[in-house]
Amino acid sequence: MIQEAKRMGREGFFGSQSLFFATLTLFIMYPFVVSDYYIDVAFFFGIYALLGLSLNIVLGEVGLFDLGHAGFYAIGAYTTAILNTKFGIPVLILLPISAAAAALFAYVVCSPIIHLRGDYLCIVTIGMGEIVRIALINNPFDLTGGPNGVYGIDFPSFGGPFVIDSSIEYYFLIWIVVALSIYGLIRLQKSHIGRAWNYIREDEVAAGASGIDVRYYKLLAFVLGAALAGVAGNIYASKLMCVSPESFTFWESCLMFCIVLIGGMGSIPGVLIGAAFISLFPEIFRPFAMYRMLIFGTVMILLMMFRPGGAWPRKRGAAEHPPLHPGKEGIDG
Amino acid sequence: MEVFLEQLINGLTIGSFYALIALGYSMVYGILKLINFAHGDFFTLGSYVGYTFLVFGSSFITAHFGLWGGLMAAMIIAAVCVAVVGVVVERAAYRPIYPAGRLPAVVSALGASIFIQNAIMVIWGPRYQAYPASLIPNIHIQLGGLHITVLQIVILTMSFMLLGILYWIIQKTTFGAAIRATALDKDTASLMGIDFNKVIFFIFTLGPALGAITGVMVGMYYRQISFTMGWNYGLKAFTATILGGIGNLPGAMFGGLILGVLEMLGAAYISAAWKDVFVFLILIMVLIFRPTGLFGEKVAEKV
Structure with a gap:
């Protein structure tokens, strides 16, 4: 029985063990065959994957609208x-520490606002993210360097x-962190915490009635999500060697939101996609220069048209039931 | 006292911009439960269409209509063009996605927003554009110690008239009743013979048209427009919507006005650099104590 579950868990994620090892080999080989530029592209893919994973805890697992996640990312960076x-x-x-x-x-x-629902929580997180960004621009206590930001951050x-100072090393740093996070998050998904989160997402009132401390688990999701975003901020800051408020705009939060929804809520392989x-x-x-963002927007719309559940929706096991009200997404209206 | 009154008038002007944009958000949200992120970009698009009309038709306008007539014509043309765009966006980007639920629609709205924003950039170029100064009346008047422009008075009057008209449409006409009924309960409303598609068509013409008119007014007021300005105004208008109680149309109007006034007073008396922080802090405070906004009704939890 346990063997069976383990096998299914693995297959749900990578299809089969051989595919898993093929992917792993590809990832290890990749930086040795391409130029530095493409290693950096893969590095930023890793950063976004980490950010997506961090928002996925809040948005995907618990279904809390968070459009201010760049704020946590900024705090970490x-x-x-500064330190x-x-x-x-x-x-x-x-x-x-970050x-x-x-x-x-x-x-x-989040403590005082955790009771807000749906879109009201959404705007408060937007406000929180904006407050962080504006505070950084206004340079409180001469710490954040204003609009120019902070320069001259060391290599990790x-x-x-032992110093990480080349693109290849950064590549491995970020992807090892991503891999460890994925491992931890899969464990978390299967633990009682993950189940409590999903229960809250599907029906908050019923979850509360069954004895789940809704407030505690929601806060836990925010705290864990923020911590992971802080990790991403740390690596990002040392890679760029400087941080400035422009990197942590509302737009960045929207991108993270899209990462989770394009991939599929609560689905870890989805986040990677x-x-x-x-x-x-x-x-x-x-090559399309100024038209590429036009294409980007169009593709986003098309993706949602043809795969509204995301590119790789989370598989629901026998224990999990489909949402009670399809089309309402389980998040209160 | 003069500073206070001047800031109050400035605040009301900006607040009426927010209110007009917020109405578009609130109508769409009320009917579809969709945060229409593209709405801020309708506003920008309106601003650019008005700009083009004013720049290319300038000699013709001054010869035939006079300055004010030209501005009116610019607003009407912008409103019509953007209303068409609004309906097209709804058909192309939102309608196919409704059945899938709310969250995919949010991503689709973001996609539409990126598309419109970048289309504006491709058409008009990435640089700031300036409304032609010669076409905008620039008369100052002194009222006691108050220093205001005629343009400001016109803008204020116009926006309050528009808000009034909207209020009348929504609260007094049959069509407004249909919108409110649909917002309350879509299924029952359609059983009562309200054509859901007509309501959607209406809100996606009216909302973007209002946004476009606001865009032209903002262009006249600040003279300078950029293709990214929709984000900021959209964000503020969305804040106003929530402040007033989401889906509550008069609430959105008041929310916008309150937001504008608070922002300007905060800028004058606290710090201009921190005014947005001030606005968001007040929003958060309001939501902590009134979790459904200032005028939001207490909605019983649906189980």
């Missing part, structure tokens, strides 16, 4: 940037001789 440039703390040591800072921020900000290291779409599409269509 700026924590790294590294002002106090010289090595970037890799700041990785968990995650914790973003998580703490999420906890403080623990302070010793969505991130690939968002990050690779503009590269592939570069």
Whole structure:
């Protein structure tokens, strides 16, 4: 029985074990056969994958509208940037600290608003993201460097001789972090936490009535999602060596939102597909110059027309029932 | 006191822009439960259509209609063009997706927004465009210590008239009743003989047309337009919609006005750089204590 479940879990994700190893080999080989430029493209694919995974916890697993996720991403990036440039703390040591800072921020900000529903929560998260961005521009306490941001962030290291300073190493850094996150998130999906989250997504009132602490689990989703976004912020800041408020606009939050929905809510392989779409599409269509975003918009509409559940919707096991009101998405109206 | 009054008038002007855009959001949301992200771009498109009309028809306009007539014509033409675009966008990008639920429609709306924004960029170029100064009346008047322009008064009067007309349409006419009924309960409304498609057609002509008129007014007011400005106005208008209670049309109007006034007073008395923070903080405060907006009704939880 357990063997069976394990096998199904694996097959649901990669089809089969051999396909999994083929993908793995491809990922390891990739940076050795292409130019630095394409390694960087794959790096940003990884960043978007991590951001997508982080928003997927909030939006995909619990069904909370979060259009201000770039705020958490910004907190992570700026924590790294400020602590590294002002106090010289090595970037890799700041990785968990950035995650914790973003998580703490999420906890403080989301505690009073977690009871809001649907679109009201949506606008408050938008407001939160905008407040973070404007605060960064206005340079409070002379910390954030205003519109120019913070420059001169170190390469990731623990302070010793081990330093990540080439595109290939960055590529492996981000994808190892993504792989670990995916592993953790799959475990989380199957745990009682993941089930509680999905229950809240499908029917919040019933979940509360069955003894699930709705408020606690919603906050937990925000805190974990923010922590993961903080990790992405840390790696992003050290890769670009500078951070500025322009990287954390409402538009960025919208992109993350699209990653989750294009891939399929709550589906981890879906997030990877969505991130690939968002990050690779503009590269592939570069020859079309100014028309490429026109094509991008059109493709987004077409995708939703033909695959409204996402490119790789989450498979529902026998234990999970389809939503009670199809078309209403389980999120309150 | 003068500063206060001047800022109040500025705030009401900007607030009426927000209110007019917010109406478009709120109507679509009320009927379809869809956050129409493309709405801010309808507004930008209107602004650019009005700009083109004014630039290319300038000599003709001043010769035949006078300055004010030209501006009116620009607004009407922008409204008609954008209304057509609105209906086309609804048919092409939203209608096929309704059955799939709300969230895919949100992504589709974002896609439509990206499309319109970039279409504007491709057509008119990525740089700022300036409304021709010679075509916009620039008369200042002193009222006691108050310093206002005639243009501002005209804009204020026009937007309040439009808001009034809209209020009348929605609250007093049969068609308005049909819209409100559909917003309340789509299925029952169609059983009562209300044509759902007609209602959708109506809100997707009226909303974008209002947005386009606002776009021309913003162009006259600030003189400068850019293809990305729809994002900012759209965001503020959406905030106004929520502040007033989503789907509640008079609420959206008041929400817009309140937002504009707060923003301007915040800019004058607190800090211009932090005015948006101020606006969003107030929004968050309002929602913490009134989770369905200022004028939102307490809706019983559907189980």
